[in-house]
Amino acid sequence: MTFGQRSEQRFWMNGSVVTGMLLATLVCSVAVAADDESVRLGAGDPVVEFINAKIRQGWTDNEVMPSPAAEDAEWLRRVYLDIVGHIPPVEEIEAFLKDKDKSKRAKVIEKLLEDPGYVRNFTTVWTNNCIGQQTPRFVSRAGMEKFFREAFGRNRPWNEVVYDLVAADGHYEQNGAVNYLLAQMQDNDDGVQATAMTARLFLGLQVQCTQCHNHPFNDWKQDQFWQFNSFFRQAQKREHRKFNPQTGQMEDDYAEIVFRDFDGPVYYEKRNGAMQVAFPIFEGHEIDSGASSDRRVEFAKLITSGEKPLIASAMVNRTWGHFFSYGFTRPIDDMGPHNPSTHPELLDRLTEEFVKSGYDVKQLIRWIANSEAYSLTSKFGTKNTHDSPGAGETALFSHMYIKPMRAEQLYDSLIVATNAHRSGRSGWEESERQRQQWLQQFVRAFGNDMAEESNNFDGTIPQALMMMNTNPRPQGGDATLMSGAVSLESGSHLAELLAGPGGEAQKIQQLFLTSLSRMPTRSELNGMQKFLRANRDPRMALQDMFWALLNSNEFILVH
Template sequence: MNVSKMKRLVIAIGLVFLTSSVALCESLVAEDRAVSKSAAASGSEESSASGVSIVDFINEQLRQVWQDNEIKPSEIASDEEWVRRVYLDICGRIPSVQEVRSFVADENARKRQVLIGELLESDDYVRNFTTIWSNNCIGRGEPRRVSRAGMEKFFREAFGRNRPWKDTVVDLVTGEGHFEENGAVNYILAQMQNQDEGVQLTAMTTRLFLGMQVQCTQCHNHPFNKWQQDQFWEFNSFFRQVDKRDVQKADPNTGRMVDDYSEVIWRDFSGPVYFEKRSGLMQVAFPKYQGKQIDPGPETDRRAELARLMVESSEGEASLIAQAFVNRTWGQFFGYGFTRPVDDMGPHNPASHPEVLNRLADEFQASNYDVKRLISLICSTEAYGLSSQSGKNNDADNPAAGEVPLFSHMYLKSMQAEQLYDSLIVASNAHQSGQGGWAAQEAQRRTWMQQFVVAFENDENDEATTFNGTITQALMMMNSELMDKAVSIERGSFLFETLNRPGPDSKKIEELYLAALSRQPNRAEQSRAQKMLAAYPASKKLAGYQDLFWALLNSNEFVFVH
């Protein structure tokens, strides 16, 4: 980590070009975006920054904003609430009964810190982040001629070895070769569903890795900035040396040609790209990033040049890659990032907590883009440790209603479909019945996932999910085979094992609550549950427990990350 030595190159201001582009797209009807008193008001910045640990700095900044807005934060989350949250956020699943028990029983004052560290070393962390980033890069559907296995292998290695994020980005942007041998290329392949001269690749790369939305400037300028359409095409021209090759092979059984593999290959390209102004005039654009033009000649490897420029920081500011990743990751853990949406940053859309964002981005860059360290910092903040219960002191902090998030309590997040699947497996102990390795489990989950994917079949390769809190999701939760399995009373199942252990009903009810909700039932719940079970005839006792477990797993408390 010799980053302090890293030469910070001064980059011309030109980047405003891409940044200020487009939440505005011709017209942004500003629904009162009151930036509360948050940002500008909390002016204690640099003075306190030096010599104070980063987490303390963030805590101070957030407290200042609470004070300015005259709200008080919620209580610290209970161990039970917090342990469930951190497992879901880092590992993508709820904790097992045993994991909850041992954490709650642990008397170490630093146990939260210890657990964060342990979870970041777990396979589940790698799996969860691999899923999230594979979805970000290629979607949940099955784009033509893209290898999900290859993409996942790439991210598994990136997160497993905790590779610096900038190296990961560089590999994704510059990748060449076979889609399983070099899994990184699947990112590019997924953006090449149409012959669109790299338009989708341009839009996606800026959005995902630089936190900027430029897609609108493909066709027209921003009304306030006459450069923008040029800049879209300048950025696009870095991607004109990309081509792909779809290879087929003969099926030995039928003799017919079938898909074999795809690869990203080099394409000779030099000089400018041409694009059409709305007026119909043709224009040229040369490869240029942040105001820096590179040699447009045939000897230049444009994507390699782009990668080099992307990881440079401009004076006093972290690279856009660092800023974008920090904003997105904060958003992943808190439900809201510092901008809304997280991938539309720039002067037109000021951050809610610029000091926190900048400080984290600086630290992230200075740590050589250490992903685990960033997550650990985020999870160690006071705000991350707060309860999701709000009260009259901070009800006003309600970003769901459009307010600027103040992070004075944890916001509820809906589980993603993958989180739900994995959590049901954990709750019902299905993972211990030993069903194949990573690949087999991954395949099962993928098959199940497909029922929720709605692909729009357009050049933006976008898709929607019906796992979105609507009736479709409720029907799956209530009636699916997956739920039937989760509440199964077959030999070997969680319910069977639990219910066949000796002990009073109260103990068993406790187990069910811990398995589903990661907490003990309170006294009222315990007594209600006992009464309900008592109403079942002895011969139907198991069915009673089954119904109770079904209800726990179908509850709002189960399906939200809180």
């Protein structure tokens, strides 16, 4: 009996046991309250308990009722995207849904933190933070990635990572850390951009406005910007070119950061035209401004020491924001008394614990991901509709805030959804090349949001077209990823599905599961079956359905 015969009876009678059971589980499952015993998270960890208590306090104070806990499928998809950067493979979903262990969520968090995907995902995030999504000239993305791969792979203490980035010198592939400064020194601007970025990214301080004037809202003064800046004046970017005998042209070879002789103060101009001097001072600590001291090394020491340094609170805030879309402050990198955080005691305690843990990034993630707030559904109800930071309200974390996938998450999820990761059709190098090529095009269509946090859905028409197009050889474009994703050629995901066991309903369910990580609802199933029956060739209908699933808002949003 072929698939085309579409026997409903056949599906119910002969359907694969696993899928059948799965459907039953989902149909019966109902939303569980956050404190339901069936969802046990981080039980007993005092830090997690503290997070939960403080977040609950915020709910009480603001008279909101939290949304219920997310169903297993919703939660699993989210935690995969947040920790390893792609949607869960089907077999993982099936295993998780069947698992009756009450601590299964905590177990998954542990497992994902040991997954190579964790290293890759956080490497991507921090590489983009440090050098942008589009690699500037004379910057090595590979070098920057190698540095972060090692940092996250070995779970290096965050203070050491920051120290290395700020103090780095040398060749951009031998010491990948230098790529941060290389990328921030594009303009030969005396380290102005490097100063502003270091403050924002690692210290959670926005001092860039004070380059030209005292800050209108906070205590930052113009002289502090230039004191900061003076630490970077001994860094020099050196670009090397080489002759290519084949083309007869000079080509970019490599870049490095070298020590530049510089001593004394930095000079800057007040708005009234008066010239001022600034010496290397950070938080009241002044270092020797003579030629013999290495200012960046001194700076790295100053910012990475102490009981609650800014690098710790900045990292806590950013990591919280990674999981919840919003940090404790907005913008996430503008912290300080002028901009009170939503949960000051919580931010404070997490900062303290993060330092005590030895700047253990995995531990920080463990605390956050095991919290009650992280386990909630993204659906909101009548009692927490105004918990909507997107509309400018204070974030109370009474439901999960939805966020669009990053370009890399989208690409890697498409690979998982279409099983391309298992088929091994091309080698690692080739698949990495294809990934980069796709990402470059997508980033062009998507924009680079490093400079500005985006609170709107910034999808563009070119990006939608890129996702919609399944033409294998489009004019004016590269072969589309989507053409392969919905291909019916032998060896493709759809071809395997079609050849596999199960009736039409099961195939629909499989496609929902691989793309949306959940089973279709009854009405979705009925709707899709109607489409299938209206088609002469059900293979085409199935292909169109897969296209629709991969193009849907539910697919591209992390929820």
